[in-house]
Structure formats: structure tokens, C-alpha cells
Amino acid sequence: MSAADTHATEPVTGGRPLAPPPAAHRSAVPGRGRTGRRTRQSRSLPYLLITPALVIMAGVLGYPLVDTVVLSFQDERRGNLWLHTSPPWVGFDQYTSVLTDSEFWHVVLRTFLFVAGCVFFTMVLGLLVALLMQRVSDWVRLMMTSVMITVWAMPLLVSSSIFKFMFDSDYGLVDQLLTRLPGVDYTGHNWFLNPTSGLTIIAILVIWGAIPFIAISLYSALTQVPKELEEAARIDGARGIGIFRFVTFPVIKPVFVMTTTLSVIWDFGVLGQILLMRNNLPEQDYQLLGLYAYVQAFTVNSFSRSAAISIITVLLLSCFSIYYLRQLLKIGEVE
Template sequence: MTAADTKAAGPPLSAADTPEGGTVHKSRPAGTGRPKRKKGALLPYLLILPAIVALAAVYAYPLVKTVIMSFQDMGRRELWTGESPPWVGFDQFTNILGDAEFWHVTLRTVVFMAVCVVATMAIGLLVSLLMMRLSTWVRLTLTTALIAAWSMPLLVASSIFRWLADSDYGLVNTIIAKFAGDDWLGHNWFLDPLQGFAVIAALVIWGAIPFVVITLYAALTQVPGELTEAAQLDGASAFGVFRFVTWPVIKPVFIMVTTLSVIWDFNVFGQIWLLRGNKPEPDYETLGLYSFSKAFTSTSFSQGTAIALVTVLMLSGVAVYYLRQLMKTGEVE
């Protein structure tokens, strides 16, 4: 480098003149302030676009139609003639919320859901803990049986439970009669709604247990073995190990499965419909069946859709809670 070049470049920078105590930063070339978007950045969105369109076509239109119909008064005449039903505003909701039968059905639905969810989660947790102590081949056999029960169509499962509780040829009556006397032969379980709902709850719980057991077992396999051994060496009981070591690990999964069970059991329809021979009595109506009955039996379609919309609003809080727990689990992971 010649003297002329040094003079043109100017005097050298001192440590005080340079930023951060002497470190000279090279200026970024013009036009490179932001990183360029990669060419394949839109590919994931394009791949899920068909699924989004399909979901919108299947769910969005019926939901919008339900909301619109709930503010109208659509009857059999409008359905057959295609005439535009008159708008009635919030009259459908006022009639529903002011009807004592609606609240009675709602209470019945909540109680039925609570019983099913508590029993499902309790049995599912106990079976999943049992699977941790089984040998490999026994555990695989039990898992296969659970998956087979889970994959059984609802129609087939309902037919089996109808045969089990049949008043003339039911296996349940035959077994009870051997211990309690012949008075149980010919006993009709569905004459008393409490006994009838016990049979329906058994079907719902039986169908939900496989999912709960397999999911909770997967969560139990993530519990660190060294923590369990350390707690046992410190003298912790089996309940203490579960409470302070196992439960904190599986708690997020347990809460999510419980939330899903609440949503599913609140919307039970097919089990009651099939066990009652497609003609459920008013004492067996939950909100789903009550909405169906109002819409198609009483031909008050707008009132039925209004009841369905109220049910969706009731479950929206549970759905939001489920999504929050799902997001929290993702953040922890």
C-alpha cells in the first residue's frame, strides 16, 4: 500500500472512535436489511389448503345455516315449499331458556356426562397403571384387545349391550338370578330411567376406556425411572410415589383426555338412540336427543337448531380450555 493510498484512506480510527471499544462493524450492503423469504416457505400452507377447504365445506356451512335458522321460524311448510321462513329474532332462545323442560334435560345431560367421565377416567387410570406392571406379552395382548374394542362399530357394540340387558334372554339377568333369586328373570332394565341410564353409561364407558388407557399408558412411560427409584429408596409409599413423582408428569395428558371425554360424553346420541330402539322416551333425552326431537318430531326446525346452538355455546368454553392446555403442553415440550 503506497503513501498516496494511505493518505486517501484518511487517518486510522482510534479505540474511542470505534463502537464497542474498538470493534469496527462493516456496514450492511444496501437492499439486504431483511432476509429473503425462502422459496418453499408457502409449501406447508399449500399442502394443508385442501384439508382446510374440506373442513370449511363440511362444518362451516352447516354452522352458518344453523345460526341463521335459529333466528327464524322454519316449519314443515317452509321446508316443503322452499319459502323463506319469517324472522323472529331471539324468540326461539327466549322460549328455550324459559322452558323448565330444557333445564331439566340440561341437568340430566350434565349428570350423565359427569358420571361417565369420572368412571371412565378412574377405570382408565387404574388399567394403565396395571399395564406398567404386566409382562410384555400380557401387555401386548391387552393392548390388542383394547384396540379391537375401540374399533368396534357403535351399532355392533349397542347390539351386544342390548342382548346383555335383554329382559328375556339377557346374560345379566341370568347371572343375577343365580345369586338373587328368580325374580330377576324377565327384569326390564329400561322401565326405570336410572337403571336404563346405567346400561347406557356402561356402553359409553366401555367404548371410551381403550382410548384413555392407551393414552395414559403412553404418558406413564415418560415418567423417569430414576425418580421413581429414588422416591422408593427414600421410603415413599406407592401412593406417595404416584402423587409426587408420577402425577406431575402425566397431569397435562390426564387433563386433556378428561376435557375430550367431557365433550364426547356431553354429546352422546347414538348409544341412547340405538339402545332404545330408535325411539327414546322423553325420560332418556339428553340435549342432543332433545334437539333432534324438537326439530323432527315436533317439526319445529328452528327451535331444534336453537337448542343445538345453545349446546355448542355451552361446550365452547370446554373447547377453549382444551386448546389452552394443548398449547401449554406444546410450550413445555
């Protein structure tokens, strides 16, 4: 075949042979398919690595939650546990009984007031301590951090025993110090006869134990505030509270919101402090939601009613957590 015949059989455009189709060109490039497979594998690798952790979390957290939900629709008593018999299904009767009980709503109101007070003073005092840590010398900051870590690591039994001794009616340090004041006699004063003062002491114990985590977390956030922004604000005439409100706080707001959410969740679950401060026999006026569910299960022996109270508490906390998570997402969108 001549050269002329060869050129005649090839499609030409403007005197040049047409390029091969894109698909054929891609398949002809060596290693392109292997590169695509490597990319897909690299994308799926993180999910494969966290799969064992997700499976363990589903077993440790998911199964008890599902079992609690199922239990709340039954009527399980101690007799069912002893005789190994299946409890009867009662539908929403447990929820109806709980939600129509005036005592439950008194406990809810008491819990909200207790949590609101604890969270407010925890966040305010924790923020003040964090600001103080930012302004002291390095060795003072190191000493403050060491003390707070010690407080944070202290077992609940030890800290509750210390506070119980401090407010003891016979040998309490607080009563002795107040009695030394002119015209004040607190000899033998029992702080726990009045539920308001008793819950206030328990709230002080909760706040005292929570401040270290809040203060250290907020101090870490304060170290990320650019010094240039604060100096620019001072040049523009801002002072003190104005700098903190318009410059510092917007930077640390995500951490502040996160720690506030955690504080609410932890304070809703306060149980051990009340049991230890009241010798495992707390009066009815000391019951918060966590203790109320505990009493229903192990004193009244109504495990299903306790499960229903726990589910209602989880729903209340979920509504609060969703609100604060939305605030965090809004902050992220703004940034």
C-alpha cells in the first residue's frame, strides 16, 4: 500500500489525523487506573480505622440505651428478676404515670434550679480563674494548675467527706468560724435540716469540683486570642470589659459553649454527692432527677418507671444539647 493510500484511510481535520477518543486516551495512560484505586482506598481508610471503635461504642452505649427504652414500655418488678419471668408490656403507661405525677414536676423544677445555679457559678468562677491565670507569672500559674488538677483528680468519696466534715453540726469548721464572729452563735447548727441550705452546700461541692476543668479549658482558649487584636482595640480606645466583650470572648466562645454544655450534662446527673452527704438516706426534698430515678428503681422497686424517668431526662438534655450544638455550628459558619 502506498503512502497516499495510507493517508487516505485516516480521518483528517485540517490536514492532521484526529486524536483518539478521551476514554481511549485515559485507558492508554499507564498507572491511571491504579492511582484511582489508591485514591478510593485512601478515602475509605479512615472509616475502616474507626470501625472497631464505633462497634465498641455501639455495644457499650447503644445496647444499654435500647434496653432502657424497651424496659420503659414494660412493668418490671423485683419479682420478675427473682423468678426469671418476662415483664408484661404496658405501652406508654409508665410515661403517663410519670408525666401526670406532681411530685415528678417538683423534682424537675428543683433539678433545673440546682443545675442553673451550679452551671452559672461554675462558668463565671472558672472564667475568672482562667483570666487570672493569664495575668500571673509562670510559677504562680504552674502552682494554680497543679492545685486544680489535684482537685479535679480527687475521688468523689474524699471530697464529699471533706465537705461533710466542714459543715458537721458538732465538729464542723464552718460553724466554729462563724461562732467566732461577734454576736453570731452557730454552735451545733445543722445545715441540712433546711433542704435549701443543704442543697446549697451540695451545689458548692459540685462547683468546687468542676471549676478546675472549666478554668484550664478556658485558659487554653485564651492563649489562642491574638495579642494584635487586643492591642488594636486598646489603640481604638477600648478598655477592660469592652476588650473582653468584643475581642476576647468571640474567640473563646466555641470553648465556652462546649464547656457550658458539658457542665449542664454533668450537673443533671448529680447523684453521688447527695447520697454521700446524706448518709445514703436523702430526704425527699433532696431528690433531683438522677436521685429520683435511683429511688424509684431500688427503693420502690419499679425498674420500668425508673427507666421512663431516665428516658425523659435524656430527652430534656438532648433538647438543650441540640440548641448549643446549633450555636457551635453557627459560630463555625461565621468563621
